[in-house]
Amino acid sequence: MALQSAGDLLKRAIELDTAMKYSESLVCYEEGIQVLIRLMREAKNDTEKKSFHSKVEQYLARAEEIKKIVKSSEQDSHQRVKCIQIKEGDTGFSYASVFGPCLDNNITDVTVQDPYIKAKHQVHNFVRFCELLVQECSKLQSVTLVTIQADFREQSQWLGELKESLKKRKISLDIQYSTSLHDREVRFSNGWIVKMGRGLDYFQRPKGQFTIGFSNYNLRPCLETTIETFHRLNTQFVQTKHDK
Structure with missing residues (x-):
């Protein structure tokens, strides 16, 4: 045997x-x-x-x-730093396309720093991102969002609803508010870091709710931005590269 x-x-x-x-x-x-x-x-x-x-x-x-x-x-x-240059109107840059190479079943924690998770469509973006994490990261335990608090109560209601939804999947959502946050990046516990010029909100507004690209972000035109992906083992390399 x-x-x-x-x-x-x-x-x-x-x-x-x-x-x-x-x-x-x-x-x-x-x-x-x-x-x-x-x-x-x-x-x-x-x-x-x-x-x-x-x-x-x-x-x-x-x-x-x-x-x-x-x-x-x-x-x-x-050792590789992947730099994505997205031009105005480009398509094919859904969250799965951009973040997919960083995701695996070893990820337990994810931290999102984005000052603009305030408006309704921005919270929807964050929900889409969390859906991707739930789908691709089987050992995910917690998501931390660092953002700026809006001056209207709907933001906390929307994020609270998402928090309860994740809790049902045994995933905690920790929401931290900052008054001075500017940087936009996502950090994964497996070491990958993604820096985004526009944060998660790099898509153009759809022309309507019944147009191609409204639901499928891979088909939605983007705003011009730059996205860099690198590993924390290579942080010194990236800092040196930026200093030049």
Whole structure:
């Protein structure tokens, strides 16, 4: 039974390895190797032990190579600063398109700093963004919004409704008001940071409620803005780049 399990795991590891899905492959290699080591220790004769030992060494060698590939890939990813220049009237820049590359199931906390989550359409934008997080981040526990408090009570009512909706999904929404906030950025607990010239409100107002782009943000024309995405491991690089 254990031998079959090891065989299935290592067969899957090789398939993923061949497909260059190295992170997933490494998990299967490591689990399969652990089963082989257990079988080696439980082997009743030297011949069996040597056979298992040979297989363990073979798969361990490949697993170590893949670890280097994965580490190198992660470092390269963290060294890249992606800059999106959106021109007036451009389409194809929904929240899924812009933030999707940053999202994964390791994210537990997200912080949004945006002074303009006040008007009704801006709160709607924030709701759309939270919907994306709920859909793509299965371990999400909390969302923090830092914004400027409006001088009308509807803002707190709208955000309060969203807070209750997220609470039903066991996600907390912490709303913090600032009187001097200017920067617009989103920080994810997996290390990714997105800086946005216009914050979440970079879409043009739709021509009407029954026009293309009203519901699908990927089809809605945008306002001109710049969006930068980078990893916190590379924060020093970004600061140096901006100082030049």
